[in-house]
Amino acid sequence: MSTLWKTTVVETKLFLREPKTVLLGMLLPTAILLLLGAIPILREPSAEYGGARFVDFWAPTALVMALGMLGLQHIPAAVAAYRENGVLRRMSTTPVHPATVLVAQLIVALAAAVAAAAVLILTAWLVLDVPLPRHPLGFVAAFVAGFGALLAIGMLIAAVTPNARMANGVSILVFMLVMFAGGVYLPRFLMPEALVRMGDYAPPGVQALLETWSGDTATAAMGGAQAAGHLQPLQLGIMVLITVGAGWAAAKLFRWE
Amino acid sequence: MAIIEVTNLHKRYGGTVAVDDVSFAVEPGEIFGILGPNGAGKTTTVECVSGLRAPDRGSITVLGFDPRRDRDELRQRVGVQLQESRLPDKLRLWEALDLYSSYYRRPADWNRLLESLGLADKRNTPYHKLSGGQKQRLSIALALVGSPTIAVLDELTTGLDPQARRDTWDLIEQVRDSGVTIVLVTHFMDEAERLCDRLALIDSGRIVALDTPRGLIAQVAAEQRVLFRPSARFDERLLLEVPEVTSVQQRGEQLVVTGTGNVLHAVTSVLARNHIIAQDLRVEQASLDDAFVSLTGRPLTLDA
Numbered sequence: 084m085s086t087l088w089k090t091t092v093v094e095t096k097l098f099l100r101e102p103k104t105v106l107l108g109m110l111l112p113t114a115i116l117l118l119l120g121a122i123p124i125l126r127e128p129s130a131e132y133g134g135a136r137f138v139d140f141w142a143p144t145a146l147v148m149a150l151g152m153l154g155l156q157h158i159p160a161a162v163a164a165y166r167e168n169g170v171l172r173r174m175s176t177t178p179v180h181p182a183t184v185l186v187a188q189l190i191v192a193l194a195a196a197v198a199a200a201a202v203l204i205l206t207a208w209l210v211l212d213v214p215l216p217r218h219p220l221g222f223v224a225a226f227v228a229g230f231g232a233l234l235a236i237g238m239l240i241a242a243v244t245p246n247a248r249m250a251n252g253v254s255i256l257v258f259m260l261v262m263f264a265g266g267v268y269l270p271r272f273l274m275p276e277a278l279v280r281m282g283d284y285a286p287p288g289v290q291a292l293l294e295t296w297s298g299d300t301a302t303a304a305m306g307g308a309q310a311a312g313h314l315q316p317l318q319l320g321i322m323v324l325i326t327v328g329a330g331w332a333a334a335k336l337f338r339w340e
Numbered sequence: 341m342a343i344i345e346v347t348n349l350h351k352r353y354g355g356t357v358a359v360d361d362v363s364f365a366v367e368p369g370e371i372f373g374i375l376g377p378n379g380a381g382k383t384t385t386v387e388c389v390s391g392l393r394a395p396d397r398g399s400i401t402v403l404g405f406d407p408r409r410d411r412d413e414l415r416q417r418v419g420v421q422l423q424e425s426r427l428p429d430k431l432r433l434w435e436a437l438d439l440y441s442s443y444y445r446r447p448a449d450w451n452r453l454l455e456s457l458g459l460a461d462k463r464n465t466p467y468h469k470l471s472g473g474q475k476q477r478l479s480i481a482l483a484l485v486g487s488p489t490i491a492v493l494d495e496l497t498t499g500l501d502p503q504a505r506r507d508t509w510d511l512i513e514q515v516r517d518s519g520v521t522i523v524l525v526t527h528f529m530d531e532a533e534r535l536c537d538r539l540a541l542i543d544s545g546r547i548v549a550l551d552t553p554r555g556l557i558a559q560v561a562a563e564q565r566v567l568f569r570p571s572a573r574f575d576e577r578l579l580l581e582v583p584e585v586t587s588v589q590q591r592g593e594q595l596v597v598t599g600t601g602n603v604l605h606a607v608t609s610v611l612a613r614n615h616i617i618a619q620d621l622r623v624e625q626a627s628l629d630d631a632f633v634s635l636t637g638r639p640l641t642l643d644a
Contacts, residue, residue, distance in 0.1 A: 089442045093435055100430040169425030173482070176390060176420035178412060179443040 090187040098191050108152040109199040112145040120211040138211045143292040147265030149199040154233030155258040162241035163250035222295035228322035229287025235329035242337040265289040291318045343368045349398035358384040360545035371522045373536030381545040382525045390420045419488035421479045423495040429468035444486035473504030494525040529628040543636045556631045566597040568618035582606045
């Protein structure tokens with residue numbers, strides 16, 4: 084345990100020494116939300132969102148962006164680089180298994196995601212009056228399951244790609260798909276119904292985050308046939324399934340060198 | 341009693357045989373060299389010894405343990421420095437040592453290790469700002485941070501400048517003097533000649549010779565050449581009459597005397613008796629390079 088703890092402390096320092104990751108993963112999504120919030124019309128209640136405002140509606144999308152940066156950009160690149168540079172190989176000559184450093188990286192990524200979410204939620208609340216998550220427990224569940232799914236996919240990409248360059252290429256592609264499904268490029272209310280439903284189940288599950296964050300008002304517009312305002316067990320279940328499936332495959336397929 | 345025993349080691353990757361049939365024993369306290377061209381199977385051999393790879397055939401015992409079955413035990417006692425193992429760019433030197441020392445039951449005092457490796461003033465330097473020689477010394481430090489009984493060092497000085505290489509060699513001798521048995525993998529003849537107590541010469545997955553560096557050279561080249569410029573002309577036959585001398589050649593002002601045994605002593609005696617002074621006297625002996633060529637039929641330095 085002390086070995087994992089010490090490794091995690093070192094990985095945390097290394098993470099914080101990468102200004103790019105910290106800025107993109109932890110601060111940029113909040114900055115974009117603030118930027119959008121600076122446009123008056125996006126702060127006005129609108130019938131389109133069932134009386135809610137664009138910023139209420141888009142806040143979970145900003146969170147998806149942060150989670151995607153950390154789980155799908157940072158993790159595959161970091162893990163693939165550790166393998167390519169022989170960090171894992173060197174560790175395998177010590178009494179400590181190289182998986183320790185990978186577990187430490189996942190812990191750091193989770194901590195960074197929690198910090199990014201805290202910054203985003205508090206800033207949105209204080210500056211833009213976006214309410215704090217209305218269903219805190221459901222929100223935490225959606226957050227953990229959703230980010231878990233992204234981390235598992237990120238690890239799977241790192242596991243199967245032969246080098247850091249390939250890992251970056253594949254993870255950018257997956258990242259863009261996740262961002263699209265999460266409504267980063269095109270607000271989800273402008274998407275066709277089929278794509279919106281896809282976004283419900285594409286990790287990290289923007290709909291579940293929206294429902295547990297903004298509650299009934301904002302989701303009414305997106306809810307469709309579903310009962311709005313509650314975490315859907317099916318959405319959560321799919322995230323858990325992806326986490327377990329991709330995580331298992333990553334562990335099975337992982338190449339240590 | 342041998343500290344490492346390798347018997348009939350065989351390892352293949354797919355269709356290519358990396359190690360065909362290798363046997364050797366390493367004695368406690370020695371610097372044992374494994375020398376050979378790139379692709380000869382040196383690294384695979386030490387990877388099997390370190391327990392990083394499972395041999396296809398043959399047996400390995402290290403400190404009485406099986407490197408695969410008792411890997412946890414051996415990892416505490418065998419420090420390994422592998423080629424092309426980097427560290428995270430932004431990891432500071434002291435952090436690397438502090439972290440790696442926490443992996444061992446009986447870690448060395450890494451502050452003292454830094455002192456003795458001449459890295460004390462680089463404690464706070466991130467890995468990517470270290471020079472090649474400093475990275476290599478850190479690599480050695482990490483191999484030693486668990487207070488190992490055996491250190492395996494693979495291609496220690498590749499890519500270092502001449503000064504850094506010599507410094508590294510001094511360091512290895514210090515480590516040996518502190519009681520650590522060292523297995524040194526190299527494709528540099530001068531390195532092997534300078535450092536190793538005994539050497540296994542590997543080519544195409546087989547050991548072609550195993551001896552001390554001197555012994556290896558003596559095996560292949562009993563002949564020495566004595567070169568000098570005589571202070572006065574004299575009859576070459578005086579030299580040829582000496583049993584140690586096999587031939588005498590005139591090259592401009594220079595005489596080249598080839599012979600066996602203590603030919604130098606024989607030549608200087610003849611010259612002294614005839615009151616001739618040997619100017620620019622030089623003795624050329626066969627090197628490990630010559631030994632390698634004559635044992636394998638090709639030069640070592642062609643790194644292909």
